[in-house]
Amino acid sequence: MLSEKSKPLIEATAPVIVERLPEIAPKFYQSMFEAHPELLDGVFSRANQKSGAQPLTLAGSVIAFAQHLLTHPDSYPDELLSRVAHKHTSLGIVEPQYQIVHDHLLGAIAADLGDALTPEIGEAWDEVYWLMAEALLKLERGLYASQANDVIFAPFRLAERTETGGGTVVFTFEPADDTPMTPAIAGQYVSVKVRMSDGIEQPRQFTLIPGQEGTRRIAVKKDMDGEVTPVLHELPVGTELPISNPYGDVVLTDSEAPLVFLSAGIGVTPMVSFLDNLATEGSTREVRAIRVDPTDADAPLLSEQQEAVAKLSNGSLERWTTKSLEGDHTGRPDFAELNVSPDSHVYLCGRLGFMQDARSALVAAGVPGQNIRYEIFGPDLWMLHDDAARV
Numbered sequence: 001m002l003s004e005k006s007k008p009l010i011e012a013t014a015p016v017i018v019e020r021l022p023e024i025a026p027k028f029y030q031s032m033f034e035a036h037p038e039l040l041d042g043v044f045s046r047a048n049q050k051s052g053a054q055p056l057t058l059a060g061s062v063i064a065f066a067q068h069l070l071t072h073p074d075s076y077p078d079e080l081l082s083r084v085a086h087k088h089t090s091l092g093i094v095e096p097q098y099q100i101v102h103d104h105l106l107g108a109i110a111a112d113l114g115d116a117l118t119p120e121i122g123e124a125w126d127e128v129y130w131l132m133a134e135a136l137l138k139l140e141r142g143l144y145a146s147q148a149n150d151v152i153f154a155p156f157r158l159a160e161r162t163e164t165g166g167g168t169v170v171f172t173f174e175p176a177d178d179t180p181m182t183p184a185i186a187g188q189y190v191s192v193k194v195r196m197s198d199g200i201e202q203p204r205q206f207t208l209i210p211g212q213e214g215t216r217r218i219a220v221k222k223d224m225d226g227e228v229t230p231v232l233h234e235l236p237v238g239t240e241l242p243i244s245n246p247y248g249d250v251v252l253t254d255s256e257a258p259l260v261f262l263s264a265g266i267g268v269t270p271m272v273s274f275l276d277n278l279a280t281e282g283s284t285r286e287v288r289a290i291r292v293d294p295t296d297a298d299a300p301l302l303s304e305q306q307e308a309v310a311k312l313s314n315g316s317l318e319r320w321t322t323k324s325l326e327g328d329h330t331g332r333p334d335f336a337e338l339n340v341s342p343d344s345h346v347y348l349c350g351r352l353g354f355m356q357d358a359r360s361a362l363v364a365a366g367v368p369g370q371n372i373r374y375e376i377f378g379p380d381l382w383m384l385h386d387d388a389a390r391v
C-alpha cells in the first residue's frame with residue numbers, strides 16, 4: 001500500500017508526468033541502452049524501441065500502477081501485473097534488471113522535471129516503483145518456479161515448415177537437448193530468439209498452436225517491414241533456435257459460459273489452440289468462432305480451424321472476407337450486429353483498432369468488460385488506458 005506521505009505527492013505529480021511521458025520515455029530508453037547495450041541482445045525488441053511503443057508502455061505501466069494505487073488503495077492492478085509478469089518471464093527478466101530500469105526511468109523523469117522534482121517527490125516515485133517491482137518479482141518467481149526446468153531458453157531444432165495462408169509459415173520445433181518441456185496451456189505463447197545479421201539476438205513472442213506432444217508449433221506471419229519474421233521465414237529445416245517456456249494468461253476460464261472467439265488475420269492462432277483444446281476435452285459448451293480475413297488465400301490456419309470446430313458438438317464458424325465473396329459474409333462485421341449473448345466469454349485477437357471496436361460494441365451490447373479478454377501481438381499500450389477492463 002502507498003504511504004500516506006507519498007500519496008499527495010503522487011497525486012499532484014502524476015498528471016505532469018503523464019503529459020511529459022512522450023518526452024521522458026525515449027530519453028529513458030536512450031540512457032538505459034547507452035549504459036547497458038547488452039539489453040538489446042536477446043532481451044528488448046529493437047523495433048519496439050525504435051517505434052517508441054515499448055518505452056511508452058514500460059514507463060506508462062508505472063504511471064498506471066500509481067494511478068491504480070490512488071484510486072483503489074487496497075488492491076493492485078492484477079491484470080496489468082499478470083500480463084507484464086508473463087511477458088517478463090518469457091524473456092528471462094531477472095531482479096537486477098529492475099534496478100537498471102529504476103535508475104534510468106527515475107533519472108529521465110528527474111532530468112525532464114528539473115527543479116520541480118524535489119527530493120520528497122523523487123522518494124514518492126521511488127516508493128511506487130519498488131511497490132510495483134516487488135509485486136512483479138513475486139509473480140515472476142512463482143512463474144519461474146512452476147516450470148518443468150530451470151532454464152529460460154532451451155535449444156529447439158526446426159523439424160518441419162509448412163506454408164499456410166496469409167504469408168504465414170507454420171514451424172514445428174523439436175527439442176535439441178534433454179531439457180524437460182513445460183506443458184503449454186491453450187492460448188499461451190513462447191519467446192523465440194533469432195540472431196540477426198549483425199550478430200544481435202532479437203526475441204519475439206509467438207502463440208503456440210496445437211501440435212504433437214514433445215514439440216512446439218507456431219504460425220508466423222511475415223511482416224514485410226519487420227526485423228525477425230523475414231529472417232524466420234528463410235530458416236532451413238534443421239536450424240536450432242532458443243525457445244522459452246510457455247507463458248501468457250489469456251487462457252480459457254473454468255466456466256460453462258458460451259464462448260466467442262473473434263479474430264482477424266494471424267490473430268487466429270490463440271483461437272485455434274482454444275478450439276483444439278475444447279475439442280480434445282469433448283466440451284459441449286456453445287462455441288462461436290468468428291474470423292475476418294481479406295480472402296481465403298490470405299486466411300492463416302483456415303482448414304485447421306475448420307477441422308477443430310467440426311469436432312465440437314456445439315461449435316460454429318462464421319467467416320468474413322473483406323476482399324472477396326468467399327466468406328459467409330463480405331466486408332467487415334458490424335460488431336453490434338453479431339448478436340453476442342451478454343453471458344458470453346469473449347476472446348479477441350487482431351489489430352488493436354479491430355479489438356477496440358469489437359470491445360466497445362460488445363460492452364455496449366451488454367457483455368461485461370471483465371468477460372472480454374484479448375491478446376495483443378505487441379506492447380500493450382491499450383490496457384494502460386482501458387478503464388472498461390476493470391468495470
Ligand code: FAD
Pocket residue numbers: 045047048050051189204205206207208218219220221222223225226227228229230248266269270375376377378379
Ligand atoms: P518487428 O521488427 O517487431 O517490427 C514490427 C513493426 O514495427 C513493423 O511492421 C514495422 O512497421 C514497425 N517498425 C519497425 N521498426 C520501426 C521503426 N524504426 N520505426 C517505426 N516503426 C518500426 N505473430 C505471429 O505471426 N504469430 C503469432 O502467433 C504471434 N503471437 C504473438 C503473441 C504475443 C503474446 C505477442 C506479444 C506477439 C505475437 N506475435 C505473433 C507478433 C510477433 O511477436 C512479432 O511482433 C511480429 O511477428 C513482428 O515481428 P518482426 O520482428 O517481423 O517485426
